[in-house]
Amino acid sequence: MPEKNSKYQDINSLLNDILKPDKPGLKELFDKKISELKITSTSVLEILNIQHRTLKGILDGTQKVVDVTNLIKIANFLQLPKEDVIKMYIDSLEKNYTENIVPPEKIKFIQENFDLAALKKAGFIDSLTDFEKIDSKITSFLGLKSIYEYKRPNIKPAFSAGLVKPKNELTRSLWIQSAITYFEDIDNPYEYNRKALIEYFPNIRWHSTNVEFGLLTIIKDLFKLGVTIIYQSPLPSLHLRGATFAVNDKPCIVLTNYVGFYGTLWFALIHELFHVLFDWEEIRINMYHLSDDEDNELVVQEKENEANQFAREYLFPQEKMNQIKHNLNNPYFVSEFAKNNHVHPSIIYVFNAFDSSKTNRMPWARARKNEPAEMSKCISHLENPWSNSMPINEIVKNKKIEIYN
Secondary structure (H helix, E strand, C coil): CHHHHHHHHHHHHHHHHHHCCCCCCHHHHHHHHHHHHCCCHHHHHHHHCCCHHHHHHHHHCCCCCCCHHHHHHHHHHHCCCHHHHHHHHHHHHHHHHHHHCCCHHHHHHHHHHCCHHHHHHCCCCCCCCCHHHHHHHHHHHHCCCCHHHCCCCCCCCCCCCCCCCCCCHHHHHHHHHHHHHHHHHHCCCCCCCHHHHHHHHHHCHHHHHCCCCHHHHHHHHHHCCCCEEEECCCCCCCCEEEEEEEECCEEEEEECCCCCCHHHHHHHHHHHHHHHHHCHHHHHHHCEEEEECCCCCHHHHHHHHHHHHHHHHHHCCHHHHHHHHHHCCCHHHHHHHHHHCCCCHHHHHHHHHHHHCCCCCHHHHHHHHCCCCCHHHHHHCCCCCHHHCCCHHHHHHHHHHHCCC
8 A cells, every 4th residue: 555655656746847837947047136136237247257248158058168167156146056057057058959969870971972172162161060051051052851862863974984983973963963953943844946956056156245145145045945054153173164964855054164264155055055966865865964174985085076176166167266366466356357257256265275275375364364354244144153052942933034934
């Protein structure tokens, strides 16, 4: 019988502990003490000789690093054992920060799938160790419910044997996945019309003369032909000039510009359109093609050389360059010659620099000097810079109104 009574006493004690109100925390006790003493918050700071921000952080449990002498001062003020005050502070600290601790397995997943140093250099993240913020940034950017949804592309590029592991694989994978997410969100409703693209092609070059809006016009027009084009900023150490993807069985082109010239941007556009016109079936099977300056596979190089030659001859043929190369120090002559050939003069300077790069670096300085001032405006209509990036689904909503409609 005594054992039975003891059992019920234990049950009652347990229920009482569960049902009784929560014990007051450090802040509640502190506020009550101020009220009892009828003094102001300013007076308390002077009495304790503690800064307002420090005191607030201790009472709220948000001050991660604390001077123990400040806890002793608060204990004396509250007339409580210092052990009790320290325990209340630790309890409030744990309550605030326990849920923010990133599990080791998540940290490992992030480190194995993302080149954090490259992303920090690009300004995409601002810390290499704040994994909670890194997790939030990546999942928000790609529209993932969990970081574990992220998967690196496991398909080999078109024309490539896929036997050599690419350099900067983690950065390359994020760049590719970002582009694919962008294209899937845009979801071009128009069917790809190769015949219409061929007919439209002669109209492309002269749009280069309109630096601010020419490329934007091309992108809008080609969208209605079933070809989606986006601009994606380069990432550190990733020497990609562009890419062509097959998304929903339609050609999707990514322009980038790690070289940083207006002419190389247009060169990349024509280069990728060549792949759309003449290599589309191969790309459809393999899902994407990268125009990578560091790919040494012979088959890839052959295909790239074909596309390069096409882009060069289309924008400004070698024959034309031979006619003008002795007058490149005459800006007026170059400008008039470019106008007559329906191309922006900066493209002439860039092509000449490429031709001379093995023997002379000076033409690159001249090309840089003759870059159009509106270059940044051209990119600004299209770019979602890594250093100040919006989530892809948000920027696509805006671009669908402005461009992709």
